[in-house]
Amino acid sequence: MTKLKQMSIFAHIVEEGSVSAAALKLDLSKSVISQHLKALEQELGVTLIKRTTRRQNLTQTGEAFYQSCKEINSIAKGAWESAQNSQIEPTGRIRITAPNALMDTLVVPVIADLMKKHPKVKPELVSDDQPLNLQKHDIDLAVRVGRSQDSNLKQKRIGEFRDVFCCAPSIRQKDLYDLPYIANSWQGRYIQHTFESQSGKTKVYEKEADCFTNSFHSCLALVRSGAGVGIIPDFYLAHIEPELVPMLPNMQLPQNPVYVLNPFSNSTPLAVDLCITALEERLRNRLA
Structure with missing residues (x-):
């Protein structure tokens, strides 16, 4: 990671024309930039830049090395911009x-x-x-x-949303407890529902499930066929009425x-x- 940072700084020194200008660009002190350049040259065992008090020139090795360093900065910049752009346009x-x-x-x-x-x-x-x-x-x-x-x-x-206790219209007049209960597997085997009317009156329905399915669509299909009763979300029921109807139209389950x-x-x-x-x-x- 240190080497990559030093290579990035070296590319900025070349592009900005001096250590001082690179320090200003990167918001670092001149001494920090100089230390990174010195460490990089020592690690490589070569001179990359010939420096005088007035100007700097790349050595032949420095010129070739700069091309690779420039690519690193370009790749890093592209990755940075791509990540930021993902918060401008979803991709x-x-x-x-x-x-x-x-x-x-x-x-x-x-x-x-x-x-x-x-x-x-x-x-x-x-x-x-x-x-x-x-x-x-x-x-x-x-x-x-x-x-x-x-x-x-x-x-x-x-x-x-609310679940609605539903059945097919053909069996609506039958006694509630005479009808099989179709349960999704997440409900468990023992079913208990507490209904409440607008006046505050409550009714508790308790029954062992007669049929299990691990799919909402299977449960829905069985209730639609008249095989028994079950709960259907109110928003879903709104799209399929009158194929299914509430078994207790004047009472509702909790939200x-x-x-x-x-x-x-x-x-x-x-x-x-x-x-x-x-x-x-x-x-x-x-x-x-």
């Missing part, structure tokens, strides 16, 4: 995970809009109803229901908070920031 890969229901209705429309506005962004979407480890799966942004206990992740609440998580401890990439803002806005507008 590159962004890997996002979300539960299936939120991926379909929340994330996909946001990403489609982002791709139209910023064609250099390369999204990778991972739908999974189970929360993925962000480091293990190289995730840049995760959308989750409920707050994560992982203190190493940055997280922000972007909104909320589910939605969070976004990312593993970036310092500056968040621009593409991730843009996604978070758009996801929050879309959820605030109830995914219209």
Whole structure:
């Protein structure tokens, strides 16, 4: 690292025309610049610059060495500018995970809009109803229901939704406890829901699940077919009614908070920031 720094300083000395001018350019003292040049020449065992009180000239070796040093500075400058420009125009890969229901209705429309506005962004979407480890799966942004206990992740609440206890219209008149319960695997085997009416009256539903699936879409398809009852997010139900209807239309379940998580401890990439803002806005507008 010291050698690279000395080579960079040497290129600046040549380009600025003197040690003094290079010191001014780099905001370093003249003595520091001189020490780096002296150390570089001693390490190489050659003279790079012939200096007098009035001027400096490169030796033949110094001229050849300068060309390489100039390339190092050019590469470093290009890398620096590229990193900074990524915060002006979003570019590159962004890997996002979300539960299936939120991926379909929340994330996909946001990403489609982002791709139209910023064609250099390369999204990778991972739908999974189970929360993925962000480091293990190289995730840049995760959308989750409920707050994560992982203190190493940055997280922000972007909104909320309600699950709706649903069934197919053909079985709506049947007794609630006579109908099989279709559960997503994250719910567990023993189901308990507490409903509340606008007047404050509560109702508790308790039942052992009759059918398990590890996919929201499988759960949705089973409930749609009339195989039983299950919970569907309100924003998703709004797009498929009257195929499914609320089993208890005058009562509702508690709000589910939605969070976004990312593993970036310092500056968040621009593409991730843009996604978070758009996801929050879309959820605030109830995914219209």
